[in-house]
Amino acid sequence: MRAYWTLTRRELSAHFYSWTGYVVIAVVLFLIGCSFVNLLKALNAEATDQPVTELFYGTYYFWLILLLAAPVITMRSFALEKYSGTFETLMTAPVSDLEVVLAKFSGSLFFFMLMWLPLLGCLLIVRYYSRDAATFDASATATTFLGIFLLGAMYMALGCFASALTRSQVIAAMISFALGIPVFLLSFLSLTFAAETGWRGELFSHVGMFEHMQDFARGVVDSRPLVFYLSFTALFLFLTLKVVESRRWK
Amino acid sequence: MGDGLMIEVENLTKRYAGHTAVRAVSFAVGRGEIVGLLGPNGAGKSTIMRILSCYLPATAGSVRVAGHDVFSEADEVRRRIGYMPENNPLHRDMRVREYLKFRARLKGLGRGRARERIDVVLQQCGLTEVHRRIIGHLSKGYQQRVGLADALAHEPELIILDEPTIGLDPNQNRAVRQLIKDLGQEHTVLISSHILPEVEMTCHRVLILHEGKILAADTTENLQQLMSDHGQVVAEIGAPLADLKACWEQAPEVEHFDLAPAEGDYVRCSLIARAGVDLRPQVFALACARGWPLRELTRSRHSLEDIFVRVTQPEKEEENS
Numbered sequence: 321m322r323a324y325w326t327l328t329r330r331e332l333s334a335h336f337y338s339w340t341g342y343v344v345i346a347v348v349l350f351l352i353g354c355s356f357v358n359l360l361k362a363l364n365a366e367a368t369d370q371p372v373t374e375l376f377y378g379t380y381y382f383w384l385i386l387l388l389a390a391p392v393i394t395m396r397s398f399a400l401e402k403y404s405g406t407f408e409t410l411m412t413a414p415v416s417d418l419e420v421v422l423a424k425f426s427g428s429l430f431f432f433m434l435m436w437l438p439l440l441g442c443l444l445i446v447r448y449y450s451r452d453a454a455t456f457d458a459s460a461t462a463t464t465f466l467g468i469f470l471l472g473a474m475y476m477a478l479g480c481f482a483s484a485l486t487r488s489q490v491i492a493a494m495i496s497f498a499l500g501i502p503v504f505l506l507s508f509l510s511l512t513f514a515a516e517t518g519w520r521g522e523l524f525s526h527v528g529m530f531e532h533m534q535d536f537a538r539g540v541v542d543s544r545p546l547v548f549y550l551s552f553t554a555l556f557l558f559l560t561l562k563v564v565e566s567r568r569w570k
Numbered sequence: 571m572g573d574g575l576m577i578e579v580e581n582l583t584k585r586y587a588g589h590t591a592v593r594a595v596s597f598a599v600g601r602g603e604i605v606g607l608l609g610p611n612g613a614g615k616s617t618i619m620r621i622l623s624c625y626l627p628a629t630a631g632s633v634r635v636a637g638h639d640v641f642s643e644a645d646e647v648r649r650r651i652g653y654m655p656e657n658n659p660l661h662r663d664m665r666v667r668e669y670l671k672f673r674a675r676l677k678g679l680g681r682g683r684a685r686e687r688i689d690v691v692l693q694q695c696g697l698t699e700v701h702r703r704i705i706g707h708l709s710k711g712y713q714q715r716v717g718l719a720d721a722l723a724h725e726p727e728l729i730i731l732d733e734p735t736i737g738l739d740p741n742q743n744r745a746v747r748q749l750i751k752d753l754g755q756e757h758t759v760l761i762s763s764h765i766l767p768e769v770e771m772t773c774h775r776v777l778i779l780h781e782g783k784i785l786a787a788d789t790t791e792n793l794q795q796l797m798s799d800h801g802q803v804v805a806e807i808g809a810p811l812a813d814l815k816a817c818w819e820q821a822p823e824v825e826h827f828d829l830a831p832a833e834g835d836y837v838r839c840s841l842i843a844r845a846g847v848d849l850r851p852q853v854f855a856l857a858c859a860r861g862w863p864l865r866e867l868t869r870s871r872h873s874l875e876d877i878f879v880r881v882t883q884p885e886k887e888e889e890n891s
Contacts, residue, residue, distance in 0.1 A: 322675065322678060323678065326672060330661075405655060405657060408625055408659060411625055412653045
């Protein structure tokens with residue numbers, strides 16, 4: 321367990337040793353800022369009864385950030401260590417494969433959540449300047465962040481898996497992008513089949529991330545998306561573990 | 571367990587897809603020994619070390635470190651070894667102390683114990699002055715020492731160093747060799763190298779590895795002894811060439827000789843004695859008796875280099891034919 325914490329700390333701080341962490345945060349900050357400007361314009365133009373979090377989520381910036389940042393955050397996790405050879409020193413230390421995989425995953429996820437903090441700042445600004453307390457709903461904000469956390473967990477696990485497959489960070493980023501986009505595109509299918517009553521409508525209603533996120537932004541926590549994201553995360557972490565273990569298969 | 575063997579390798583074979591890196595290798599290393607794995611590039615040195623350090627599984631055979639199997643008890647083994655892989659990979663973006671702290675904690679040392687040990691290894695490896703510098707900014711020699719410090723941090727019973735002095739300048743090289751020698755007093759050390767003098771200078775025992783097989787395994791002295799039976803004596807004597815020639819022709823112990831004029835009025839004599847005879851006292855006695863000045867008298871000891879060439883050569887010829 322100690323090895324896990326030590327490794328997680330190292331994973332998280334690794335983002336700040338080099339430029340990558342700062343660049344990612346700067347870009348995300350810019351995108352969140354853009355969406356915030358849009359949001360303020362919309363709020364000024366007409367009154368609305370939707371929570372601010374849902375308005376925010378309604379801009380496409382949200383998905384852009386998720387899809388772009390995830391591969392960049394996770395691409396280094398295994399690929400860089402394999403490339404530089406430090407994977408060998410890591411795996412010959414008395415640590416279990418599971419600890420390594422979990423530490424890489426949680427380090428990335430932690431950074432991902434850190435990256436979203438400016439959003440909280442934006443929401444607080446709205447609250448400060450609008451006298452109406454109803455504009456800022458604490459529980460809706462909490463569930464929005466829960467949604468971001470769950471989506472992030474899935475994409476981080478997927479990214480770790482991609483990174484474990486290769487020695488090249490570029491290839492790792494491309495694989496996780498290539499895997500992440502289809503998962504995202506499933507949401508469009510779910511929109512398409514939403515009206516259908518047959519098995520297709522049933523099936524795709526479970527994988528629609530738009531709807532899931534919309535629920536979370538409204539303050540609704542449904543168990544179905546919870547199960548969906550957690551099981552997807554577990555699946556990819558399991559696959560990552562198998563890839564890491566495969567080194568010692570006879 | 572007790573004071574038994576540190577490393578026991580029996581019939582170790584490692585096959586990678588398409589080629590065999592290590593073929594049925596067996597050897598043992600006792601506690602407190604410094605053993606060198608010597609061989610050209612691609613002989614299987616790194617593969618053996620990776621298997622010993624539980625990084626790769628063996629295809630066949632059994633490998634035990636301090637009585638624990640490297641495959642089924644990998645965790646026990648990892649706790650007992652300090653391993654520095656080839657090319658000494660480090661997190662170059664971290665500071666020296668920070669890196670060592672990370673590694674020490676990873677290896678299960680408590681906070682206080684880690685701090686203590688880091689101070690010790692910093693001192694031991696001569697890193698105290700640079701402990702706040704970023705590793706990537708250090709010279710190669712210092713980086714090598716950081717790798718060594720990492721390998722030592724948790725006081726392992728067995729230290730495995732893969733090519734520890736590669737790419738160092740002669741001074742750094744000497745410092746690292748001295749360090750390894752010092753380590754041998756308390757730890758068991760296994761180092762690999764393709765540079766012969768290095769192994770000769772640091773190790774008690776040498777395993778010569780070629781194409782995945784052990785060709786020779788003995789102490790450095792014994793291997794040299796093996797060769798010095800055919801030892802050559804070189805003497806520079808200030809005497810007329812013809813007189814010397816006559817002398818050596820008469821001496822029954824001299825099997826073969828070679829004379830060449832040296833600078834001044836001296837003649838350089840290369841003498842090869844019959845097996846088991848040391849010619850040096852005789853040469854000295856002769857020079858005294860005749861009143862010839864003698865300005866050099868040496869027996870050329872065979873370096874491991876000669877041994878190595880001799881041991882690996884026939885193999886190659888067989889293959890070529």
